[in-house]
Amino acid sequence: PERGSGARGGSASSGQNPGLMISVVIPFFNRIELTRRAVGSVLHQAGADFELIVVDDGSTEDPGPIRELVEQARQGYLRTPNRGPGPARNAGARNASGRLLAFLDSDDLWMPGKLERQLACMRAQPRLRLCQCREIWFRGERRVNPPSRHEMSEGDLFGRSCQAVCISSSSVVLDAELFGEMGGFDEKLLVCEDYDLWLRVCRAHRVGLVPERLVVKHGGHEDQMSRRYPAMDRFRLYALVKLLLQADLTVEQRERALESAVEKARILAAGAAGKGRPSAAAYRQFEAWLRESGPDPARVLEALAERLGAEP
Template sequence: MASVSVIIPTYNRRESLRRALTSVFQQTVPPLEVLVVDDGSTDGTKEMVRAEFPQVTYLFQKNRGVSKARNRGITETRGEWIAFLDSDDEWMPRKLEKQLHALHQAPQYRICHTNEIWIRRGKRVNPRKIHQKHGGYIFPHCLPLCIISPSSVLIHRSLFLEYGMFDEALPAVEDYDLWLRICAHEAVLYLDEPLIRKYGGHADQLSRKHWGMDRFRIYALEKVLASGQLNREQTLLVLEELLRKITIFVQGAKKRHKTDTVTRYEAKRQYYEAMQAALLRGR
């Protein structure tokens, strides 16, 4: 059986981390190792992990962000496959077993994700249609927003060598950025079975800390566009989504009277409109 390293970044989530770790150690196929990267917790996380889960490798860093935490986990672990788990989520007991079996049956895939159950403020809710999961060539579906949950993914270590790790310059949507880079080139295996519980609605979620989250997605789209690794069809898809997001972001900036921001992003819009027009003329 292939070896799996589990990486759990956390920050001041002692109680939900306990639930997450419990779900890892209830797996029918145990991982090779479990690593918790604590991003500066002050709530007794370290003491809880060492007292209740002594088999866990615990690493501490001082508030360097979730991307740095995940990247450190990648470099510090040795499994062939890597599974991430956010400290406020939990796995179903057969999550790793079912993914490893599916990947064994379809060895051409190097990344696998699953369906999920959403819990908001203690109640199960149905995801919106825009959050629908997909398998195969999913790059077009990755452009509007992140459709692969880090807690559901099982990813071969080689992909980080080819496409890079999480972008530590991003304070949010770092997963969206990584999936764009990978899914532009890699097919994705999808298991249409909810194998994680994803909890949301709490005050410390990153989406509540930053206004205009699309500016981070704009950055990610600009980056994948500038990579020079997209074909013409992909480039046009990225430009279409980029222009849509810039338009929405500018509207929000205008409402907040952020004049400098409006000016900067209006210039971006003109630049990408010209690029799009030039590509379309070349048909």
């Protein structure tokens, strides 16, 4: 990737919490004004040592204003070919030097004190390898309440993670070594790469929580990935079947993952049938294979991989 002159730029240091620097990664594709706002919300964090790495995921708009802002602050700037947010976050993480990692989507922003509060949470619980905070949600200009299934919580979140994303990439701070152990975001997934990663993380790790709402999350944009990729449950189904291939799931975890996979296959089949799409038959076949409880998950995974780039 092309690297800006500040790619290993100096951290914004408060002089507190020595040795626990947080590397913050912001991927962006276009959205210049929104990205400028996101970057500003990081640069104004106090009470924690951090470095910022902004990754331009092959923007077609002029990224000059972002690069200038980042390099004036002596922070890191990378430019990569356009491959999506997962590969862009991974590229930023590979250039990170902090013991902790944090991510911020380009259309979200952080409230003051976000990093400081989460760093305190992790220092108070040395065995904790990741923690998150709660969020304020907007749809366009209107504030909305997050659905209960998406409300950030703590503890053993594996069961909830099978159903829906219950860790927000913009809210989490995690051990950089843990991110490496997990292999980062799965770059095969064009969307739902966050669902996949946090599902794998929650399989073996408890999640800490700072209960304050320290992330402002904005939705409803025309360019949101969810609008570009319909039937997103096919990507979540892929993540679940991939997880079922792991031999170290507990009996309870395997049951929860299989139950969620069957349900998502059923929903996909019903949705495709309602739209008259030929893919309905494929999803019904996936559901039948999963219900048998005996099929080779690798066979299902291979067939699903073909569906990720096909008609939903």
